[in-house]
Amino acid sequence: MIEIKLVVNDKPYTLEVEPSERLIDALRNRLGLLGTKEGCGEGECGACTVIMDGKTVNSCLVLAAQANGSVITSIEGVGNRRSPHRVQKAFVEVGAVQCGFCTPGMVLSAKNLLDKNSKPSNEEIGIAMSGNLCRCTGYDKILRAVKIAAEEGKE
Amino acid sequence: MKTSVVGSRVVREDAWGKVFGQTKFPADVNLQGQIYAVVIRSPHPHARVLGINSEQAMSLAGVVAVLTAKDVPNNSHGVLFRDQPVLAEYIRMVGDPVAVVGAETEEIARAAAKLVEVEYQVLPAVFDPEEAMRPDALPLHPTLRPTNVLYHMPIRRGNLQEGWAQADVVIEKEYSTQHVDHAFLQPEAVLAHVDERGHMVVETATQYAHYDRGEIAHALGLRFSQVQVKTLAVGGAFGGREDISLQIMAALMAWNTLRPVKMENTREESFYSHSKRHPMRMHYKTGATKDGKLVALEAKIIGDAGAYSSWSINVLRKSAVHASGPYVIPNVSIDSYAVFTNNPYSGAMRGFGAAQTVLAYESQMDLLAKEIGISPLEIRLRNLFKVGSTTATGQVLTGSVPLDQCLAKIAPYLQRGGDSQ
Numbered sequence: 095m096i097e098i099k100l101v102v103n104d105k106p107y108t109l110e111v112e113p114s115e116r117l118i119d120a121l122r123n124r125l126g127l128l129g130t131k132e133g134c135g136e137g138e139c140g141a142c143t144v145i146m147d148g149k150t151v152n153s154c155l156v157l158a159a160q161a162n163g164s165v166i167t168s169i170e171g172v173g174n175r176r177s178p179h180r181v182q183k184a185f186v187e188v189g190a191v192q193c194g195f196c197t198p199g200m201v202l203s204a205k206n207l208l209d210k211n212s213k214p215s216n217e218e219i220g221i222a223m224s225g226n227l228c229r230c231t232g233y234d235k236i237l238r239a240v241k242i243a244a245e246e247g248k249e
Numbered sequence: 250m251k252t253s254v255v256g257s258r259v260v261r262e263d264a265w266g267k268v269f270g271q272t273k274f275p276a277d278v279n280l281q282g283q284i285y286a287v288v289i290r291s292p293h294p295h296a297r298v299l300g301i302n303s304e305q306a307m308s309l310a311g312v313v314a315v316l317t318a319k320d321v322p323n324n325s326h327g328v329l330f331r332d333q334p335v336l337a338e339y340i341r342m343v344g345d346p347v348a349v350v351g352a353e354t355e356e357i358a359r360a361a362a363k364l365v366e367v368e369y370q371v372l373p374a375v376f377d378p379e380e381a382m383r384p385d386a387l388p389l390h391p392t393l394r395p396t397n398v399l400y401h402m403p404i405r406r407g408n409l410q411e412g413w414a415q416a417d418v419v420i421e422k423e424y425s426t427q428h429v430d431h432a433f434l435q436p437e438a439v440l441a442h443v444d445e446r447g448h449m450v451v452e453t454a455t456q457y458a459h460y461d462r463g464e465i466a467h468a469l470g471l472r473f474s475q476v477q478v479k480t481l482a483v484g485g486a487f488g489g490r491e492d493i494s495l496q497i498m499a500a501l502m503a504w505n506t507l508r509p510v511k512m513e514n515t516r517e518e519s520f521y522s523h524s525k526r527h528p529m530r531m532h533y534k535t536g537a538t539k540d541g542k543l544v545a546l547e548a549k550i551i552g553d554a555g556a557y558s559s560w561s562i563n564v565l566r567k568s569a570v571h572a573s574g575p576y577v578i579p580n581v582s583i584d585s586y587a588v589f590t591n592n593p594y595s596g597a598m599r600g601f602g603a604a605q606t607v608l609a610y611e612s613q614m615d616l617l618a619k620e621i622g623i624s625p626l627e628i629r630l631r632n633l634f635k636v637g638s639t640t641a642t643g644q645v646l647t648g649s650v651p652l653d654q655c656l657a658k659i660a661p662y663l664q665r666g667g668d669s670q
């Protein structure tokens with residue numbers, strides 16, 4: 095077992111993890127953060143996206159040990175029913191949510207884009223969301239939701 | 250009629266739970282003391298299981314049980330016919346499940362699965378549906394059908410000979426489509442346990458909770474009232490969750506061990522375990538007059554049902570009914586077949602047999618237009634269904650048939666002629 099220290103959703107944790115344990119396993123099984131979804135286990139679908147030190151990563155491709163010392167945001171760290179993040183609000187209002195399995199990863203990719211670029215172009219939105227697959231094929235509304243969230247953020 | 254709902258924008262209530270990551274999919278539920286189960290699947294497309302040796306697997310610390318065909322009270326399931334084994338002794342496709350291993354952790358279950366020795370007698374397999382249709386081909390389901398032809402749907406209208414006599418142009422082509430996987434984003438997962446009433450409770454993502462309940466009850470030899478299926482959030486399905494997948498195996502393991510049982514497919518296992526879109530081979534011969542009026546269609550559609558029936562009959566019926574497209578054709582002969590092979594089994598997927606034939610009949614329209622020298626739009630305008638038209642199956646259309654309006658809307662976007670490459 096390996097001891098790691100990391101900050102998840104603003105809370106510090108010290109965990110004992112297996113050498114082969116993936117970050118998604120540590121988040122889901124050790125911390126009970128079940129909003130992070132596993133769709134493919136090989137970095138294709140983006141359902142397991144989390145924000146690690148300001149970058150979106152596929153948590154199925156990151157070993158828990160590699161996350162030692164990092165700061166992580168999972169979907170549980172973004173908004174709530176009282177005060178949803180503007181990305182979450184836009185996703186609901188535009189109808190960008192169908193089966194919902196890709197949604198946590200989509201929200202995190204969109205949030206991370208807007209954290210860094212408050213006025214993204216359509217192309218920049220497309221690139222930022224390109225690592226997240228939606229098999230219900232609701233891409234048009236997803237991209238529109240990100241655009242609306244971006245516009246709401248501009249003041 | 251006035252309504253405040255139709256035409257208005259309605260927020261779907263389940264969307265909030267999904268954007269916060271709170272929604273529970275089957276992989277997200279757990280019970281105290283649960284074990285994990287993993288399936289051992291056949292690497293052969295056609296084989297007999299001669300023996301299964303699970304001694305080594307059972308000796309691994311943490312392994313709770315290894316179940317095989319012998320442990321299934323009624324070893325069959327299936328949506329139309331119960332022609333699919335829960336755990337197979339006779340293998341009809343790669344991916345047929347032969348054993349389930351239950352263990353204290355998923356890692357132990359996966360390690361133990363590798364230690365189960367399965368002895369197969371490999372049999373010659375057939376992958377081409379036209380080959381499988383030959384009368385001398387070995388039938389894969391002899392108790393269900395004497396040959397591999399599971400289904401034949403003939404449609405006849407008018408007089409084909411007269412149709413060809415009127416035709417100035419005839420196009421004859423063969424089209425084919427391939428297997429497609431739904432690849433719904435959430436791989437199959439189940440949590441099964443025997444509750445305090447002694448009832449079998451199965452939590453899963455399914456398109457048919459009531460159907461699953463009947464299948465589980467049948468396979469385990471339980472009464473309907475002893476089985477409860479709870480549908481959690483369904484992470485995409487598109488037809489791929491109509492057939493049962495892990496539900497019976499998880500229930501069987503829970504019933505045998507009296508432990509809660511969790512099963513989760515990897516993406517690879519998911520590809521091996523659920524249905525596919527039917528590959529179809531479509532022979533089309535279509536005739537039209539020089540004015541661009543369709544006069545005759547002869548079509549033969551062969552759908553690869555793969556190893557099990559699933560919904561093949563309904564799917565190939567739909568292919569037959571849609572084979573003439575949205576066009577009036579007075580003389581028609583359509584034959585649609587569903588054929589067993591040793592390929593992965595085919596089932597429901599978005600469009601349900603209607604999607605494949607579009608490739609054939611619309612390509613024929615473009616080729617006819619080119620031959621006649623009119624635009625692809627024009628040939629469609631001259632033949633499309635209107636209110637009062639009769640379809641190839643003899644149905645008189647009385648309802649809304651706004652195809653002309655649809656084409657009128659897209660017409661400005663079409664480049665006239667030369668757009669039918």
